[in-house]
Amino acid sequence: MNTQSTSLQPMTESQRTPSLMARLRDETRDNHKALEELPFNRWLMEHRLPLPMYVQLLSSYKVLFEKLERLLVNSSHPFVQAVWQDNMTKVPALSADLEVLSATLGSCPEATQSAAEITQSFSDESEGGLLRLLGALYVLEGSTLGGTIIKKHLATMYQLQHDAGLAYYNTYGPFLGRHWKAFVGRMNALPLTEQQADQVVEGADQMFAQIGAIMEEIQASNA
Numbered sequence: 001m002n003t004q005s006t007s008l009q010p011m012t013e014s015q016r017t018p019s020l021m022a023r024l025r026d027e028t029r030d031n032h033k034a035l036e037e038l039p040f041n042r043w044l045m046e047h048r049l050p051l052p053m054y055v056q057l058l059s060s061y062k063v064l065f066e067k068l069e070r071l072l073v074n075s076s077h078p079f080v081q082a083v084w085q086d087n088m089t090k091v092p093a094l095s096a097d098l099e100v101l102s103a104t105l106g107s108c109p110e111a112t113q114s115a116a117e118i119t120q121s122f123s124d125e126s127e128g129g130l131l132r133l134l135g136a137l138y139v140l141e142g143s144t145l146g147g148t149i150i151k152k153h154l155a156t157m158y159q160l161q162h163d164a165g166l167a168y169y170n171t172y173g174p175f176l177g178r179h180w181k182a183f184v185g186r187m188n189a190l191p192l193t194e195q196q197a198d199q200v201v202e203g204a205d206q207m208f209a210q211i212g213a214i215m216e217e218i219q220a221s222n223a
Ligand code: HEM
Pocket: 021, 024, 025, 032, 035, 036, 041, 042, 044, 045, 138, 139, 140, 141, 142, 143, 144, 145, 146, 147, 149, 150, 211
């Protein structure tokens, strides 16, 4: 009997192990939906998010990104080094937007505090901590994709001209697709075991939940 013929059959889609990025997209889809449905984001899409609330989000993001990016830049772990590139930094864009939109509108202390605490939860330098950090990076990097839509709503709502105040959602300009594709490639090329991939997904879950918490805190403090 020819036993080889079965092992040479091409694998069907369902038999193939999903890539890391496919797992992240599929397993965090509900988290993304929950985030989109928060009043903060609904108001944004309906053009009724008060400007101070958007500025408070940018201030919290700045605290969050400054700390997370420092962890990524300083990590000597080969997985982090294979994925992180300095041109992924969002801090200069956040500073530029805060300047245009007037940082004097103030920050939301609760949300800023949460942003600082999030970064503590990702500063565990064990391998598990670094894998969760990559999951967090996926969430933050992926937010630039929806940014192409969000940017248009912000421009209309706050009457922003020539992309002033929209640097964060414009980080990669016309090269967004190319950057995302390259990021997907670097993430998928990591030689991870299934358990290690689980930890990346766990980090993404955690980051989605924590971004939602920041938005809810801003909402509550402006009620
Ligand atoms: C009103 C709020 C939002 C809208 C309307 C929105 C919309 C979108 C859209 C349309 C995409 C898919 C783009 C594409 O496939 O080309 C996307 C992807 C994504 N968004 Fe959002 N988004 C919102 C908020 C956020 C926030 C706040 C975050 C996290 C900070 C986030 C994280 C992501 C991620 C990680 C992806 C990539 C999903 C994948 O793996 O393909 N989004 N978003």
